[in-house]
Amino acid sequence: MFNDNSNKRKGKFAKTMAGAAILAMAFTFGYATVADAQMKASVTKPVLRTDYKSTDMIDLSGDVNLRNGNQKISISLRDSDLKPALRMIADKAGLNIIFHSSVEGQVTLDLVNVTLNDAFKMIMQACDLSYVIQDGTLIVLSKDASLESDISKQNMMTIPVKYADATKVADFLNSNVFSTNRPGLSNNKIVVTNPVTNELVIFGTMNDYKMAQKVVAKIDVAPKTVSYRVNHTTPKEMATLICQSLFPNAKTGVGSSSGKTGSGSASSIPGGAITGGATSSGSSSGSSSSSSSSSSSSGSSTIAEDISLGKGVVACSLNTDVDGGKLKSLSGSSLTVTYFPQKGTINVTGGSEAQAEMIKSFIQDNDKKQPQAYMEIQIVQLTEDGSKTFNNTWNIMTPFFAAGFDSEGRFGTTNPMFFTGGPYYSGTAEDGTPVKMFDRYHGKNTVAWGIQYIISSGKGRLLANPKIIVTNGTKSVIDLTADYVKSVDEELSSSSMSGIMTGVTRTYELGDDLGISVELTPFISPDGYVTLNLKPNYSTIAGRETSVSIDPRATEPIVAATLLQRRNMELSNIRIKDGETLVLGGMIQEEETKEVSKIPLLGDLPGIGGIFRNTNTTNTKSELVIMVTPHIVKDTEDVAADTENL
Numbered sequence: 102m103f104n105d106n107s108n109k110r111k112g113k114f115a116k117t118m119a120g121a122a123i124l125a126m127a128f129t130f131g132y133a134t135v136a137d138a139q140m141k142a143s144v145t146k147p148v149l150r151t152d153y154k155s156t157d158m159i160d161l162s163g164d165v166n167l168r169n170g171n172q173k174i175s176i177s178l179r180d181s182d183l184k185p186a187l188r189m190i191a192d193k194a195g196l197n198i199i200f201h202s203s204v205e206g207q208v209t210l211d212l213v214n215v216t217l218n219d220a221f222k223m224i225m226q227a228c229d230l231s232y233v234i235q236d237g238t239l240i241v242l243s244k245d246a247s248l249e250s251d252i253s254k255q256n257m258m259t260i261p262v263k264y265a266d267a268t269k270v271a272d273f274l275n276s277n278v279f280s281t282n283r284p285g286l287s288n289n290k291i292v293v294t295n296p297v298t299n300e301l302v303i304f305g306t307m308n309d310y311k312m313a314q315k316v317v318a319k320i321d322v323a324p325k326t327v328s329y330r331v332n333h334t335t336p337k338e339m340a341t342l343i344c345q346s347l348f349p350n351a352k353t354g355v356g357s358s359s360g361k362t363g364s365g366s367a368s369s370i371p372g373g374a375i376t377g378g379a380t381s382s383g384s385s386s387g388s389s390s391s392s393s394s395s396s397s398s399s400g401s402s403t404i405a406e407d408i409s410l411g412k413g414v415v416a417c418s419l420n421t422d423v424d425g426g427k428l429k430s431l432s433g434s435s436l437t438v439t440y441f442p443q444k445g446t447i448n449v450t451g452g453s454e455a456q457a458e459m460i461k462s463f464i465q466d467n468d469k470k471q472p473q474a475y476m477e478i479q480i481v482q483l484t485e486d487g488s489k490t491f492n493n494t495w496n497i498m499t500p501f502f503a504a505g506f507d508s509e510g511r512f513g514t515t516n517p518m519f520f521t522g523g524p525y526y527s528g529t530a531e532d533g534t535p536v537k538m539f540d541r542y543h544g545k546n547t548v549a550w551g552i553q554y555i556i557s558s559g560k561g562r563l564l565a566n567p568k569i570i571v572t573n574g575t576k577s578v579i580d581l582t583a584d585y586v587k588s589v590d591e592e593l594s595s596s597s598m599s600g601i602m603t604g605v606t607r608t609y610e611l612g613d614d615l616g617i618s619v620e621l622t623p624f625i626s627p628d629g630y631v632t633l634n635l636k637p638n639y640s641t642i643a644g645r646e647t648s649v650s651i652d653p654r655a656t657e658p659i660v661a662a663t664l665l666q667r668r669n670m671e672l673s674n675i676r677i678k679d680g681e682t683l684v685l686g687g688m689i690q691e692e693e694t695k696e697v698s699k700i701p702l703l704g705d706l707p708g709i710g711g712i713f714r715n716t717n718t719t720n721t722k723s724e725l726v727i728m729v730t731p732h733i734v735k736d737t738e739d740v741a742a743d744t745e746n747l
Contacts, residue, residue: 124553129275167194167234170218177211183228187241189222196239203243204230225284232284233306247288248280258310259303264323265350271301273320274313276429279305286312320431324451329461331447333470335438337414340447341465343438343460344417351417351436385738413441413448472573472625479728480565480617480637488560488719493712494551495700498544550712570734582616585642589659591651605652607659615640623731631731633675637685639725640667644701666690666732668725679733688725693718 167190174193178186181208191198194217208228212220225232231247233240242250275290282288291305292313303313331339344353420435436452438460449460571577590608595601602695620636642667647658668688677683694715699705703713 111418130141153409155301167218167221168196169194170221173214174217174220175213175215176220178211180207181209182206183208183224183230186224187221187239190217191223191239193217194221194239196234196237198239198241198564199247201240201242203246204241222284226282229282231282231288244282244288246581247282250289256303256305256307256310258303258305259295260303260310260313260317262299262301262317263323265321266433267296267301268301270317270320273429273431274301274316278312278316278518281427295580325454326448326450326456327457327461329447329449329464331445331468332465333468336442336445336447337416339464339468340416340438340440343447343463347459347463348417348419348436348438351419351438353417412443413439415439419452461616471575472627474573474623474631475732475734476571476577476621476623476624477728477730477732478565478567478569478579478619479726480639481562481620481726481728482639482723483726484561484723485558485723486560486719486721488556488717490553490555490715490717492551492553492715494549494553495713496549496551498549499546545673567619571621573623576620576622579617579619579621582614582618582640584611584613585615585663586610586660587612587663588661590657593651604668605650605655612665614638615642625733629679629733631677631679631733633672633677633729633731635729636673637671637727638667638669638671640665642666670727675729677729677731679731682728682730685727685729686724689722690724691720691722693720695719 172193176186179187183204184200184528186208187200188198206228208224210224210227212223215223224230229244231242231244233242271292271294274292279287279292280290285308287305287309289305291303291309293302293304294300295302300319301313303310341353344351416438418434418438420433421435422430422432424430434451436456437450439448439450440446441448449457565581567579567581569579570575587610589610592606592608594604594606616639622634622636624632626632643664645660646662646664648661650657650659668690670685670688672685675683697714699710699714704710706713
């Protein structure tokens with residue numbers, strides 16, 4: 102049995118040696134004709150565009166440097182086992198070789214006149230293999246086995262990172278360079294960080310270290326910061342316009358100089374406030390000054406509001422991370438737009454030179470002086486009042502009977518009826534003035550009829566004449582209104598023990614739209630016209646409704662509701678030429694009231710009943726007239742430019 106096994110082993114060894122001899126012959130003599138034909142073949146390569154600036158290229162293949170690796174070989178294999186082929190290359194390089202148990206499979210290849218290094222690299226890539234050279238021994242593993250093995254983590258080396266975040270650089274290297282089965286490099290995640298010094302810590306080979314150095318030198322660059330000054334628009338408006346027009350996909354969250362910002366915290370870019378160049382932590386509500394409020398609300402000592410000079414607010418940040426399957430972008434913001442309200446500047450951090458030039462051109466094209474206009478507005482209310490009064494008065498006077506019948510049918514109070522008794526009573530008031538309380542009529546019996554016919558009229562006007570400067574496209578408000586009491590609520594409070602009233606609480610609801618207000622938005626065109634959106638509002642008190650007070654001590658009723666009379670308009674796209682006057686009228690209100698009072702029974706008699714009736718007729722007419730005159734404002738530079746264009 103031993104002899105049979107020995108003979109079988111000898112037979113396999115003979116076959117292996119024969120195969121090795123065939124491989125050696127193939128290295129030296131095989132397929133020379135094919136190689137010559139391939140070398141003479143002409144290959145047409147596509148022409149690349151040269152519009153863009155050339156960029157530095159980094160070869161991410163590991164540095165495969167076998168002994169005698171530059172010698173040229175030719176090899177041809179058909180469905181051959183991997184191990185004999187790799188053993189032959191190790192023999193050519195003068196290396197020992199160890200195969201991991203995961204190495205298996207076959208290979209078919211035709212290589213003509215290539216270096217030993219290139220042949221080895223191509224076999225590693227084609228067969229998804231990884232290797233490590235240690236102490237003159239070539240250790241070959243499969244791709245999956247190398248991910249679980251720590252055999253390549255031979256050294257610990259550090260690389261300083263100057264400008265970028267070392268954590269993001271380490272993630273970039275682990276995702277795109279290492280653990281991607283590149284021959285000559287470790288096929289494992291071997292990069293960690295030292296956050297204290299912002300360094301990369303590499304556990305790998307010298308090839309890994311050199312490759313990481315090349316990548317860090319390429320991506321670890323200081324971000325460019327360019328500052329632009331705006332002269333005719335606010336930094337906030339220009340920064341918002343840049344974000345929305347040039348970078349619509351950027352994360353936006355415009356904040357204010359007071360530290361109140363949009364949704365999200367400053368650390369997540371949108372709405373983050375920056376003071377002194379450092380990004381504040383912010384809160385979920387977007388406030389960058391939340392530390393003061395939180396300290397006071399928690400019961401600790403009150404902290405005064407921070408004084409900030411040159412505070413900046415992040416308007417938007419462009420994040421260009423791309424998920425490329427197995428590839429991963431270097432995370433972070435590629436371009437950030439920040440504005441400084443107090444300085445009047447916009448800072449752009451990061452981005453390319455072309456993007457910086459694009460932003461510069463955009464600011465130059467849009468940072469223009471906005472036209473202004475001097476507006477004269479006259480608001481006039483013409484009123485005309487008229488009344489006509491016809492009164493009948495009857496008086497009967499006798500020594501024993503005296504009465505007066507006026508428009509309200511009242512008896513006389515000075516000379517009342519006396520059937521018996523003294524002539525009169527007189528006395529003195531508390532302040533000493535004499536008072537005649539009653540008196541008897543001593544004249545002749547008289548019946549008197551008095552007629553009163555009065556016609557009255559009046560005219561008036563209410564004038565408001567504001568004069569303001571308005572800016573193109575900006576809404577302006579003229580507010581001439583007053584506050585008034587809309588309603589009053591009363592609440593009676595009493596003692597729960599005795600039930601005795603202890604007080605009355607009144608709650609007043611106030612309104613603030615009594616009077617005149619005008620909203621206008623102008624659009625000033627270069628051809629000398631002003632287009633207006635005009636919204637005048639005018640309100641007066643039409644009446645008040647009262648109710649009895651629940652306070653027993655009150656002598657007057659309370660206001661239950663105040664009724665307003667409004668005359669409002671909303672006009673759009675009114676076109677007025679410079680210097681001309683637009684008159685808006687016809688807002689007329691007319692009111693007529695008629696009051697009739699009469700002596701009972703006698704005033705209802707047909708024909709003669711008119712002499713026992715009083716009639717009072719009142720007419721009120723008012724008209725609201727609005728006159729608008731725009732004058733386009735031109736400064737010295739505009740006048741000079743117009744003169745040159747003539």
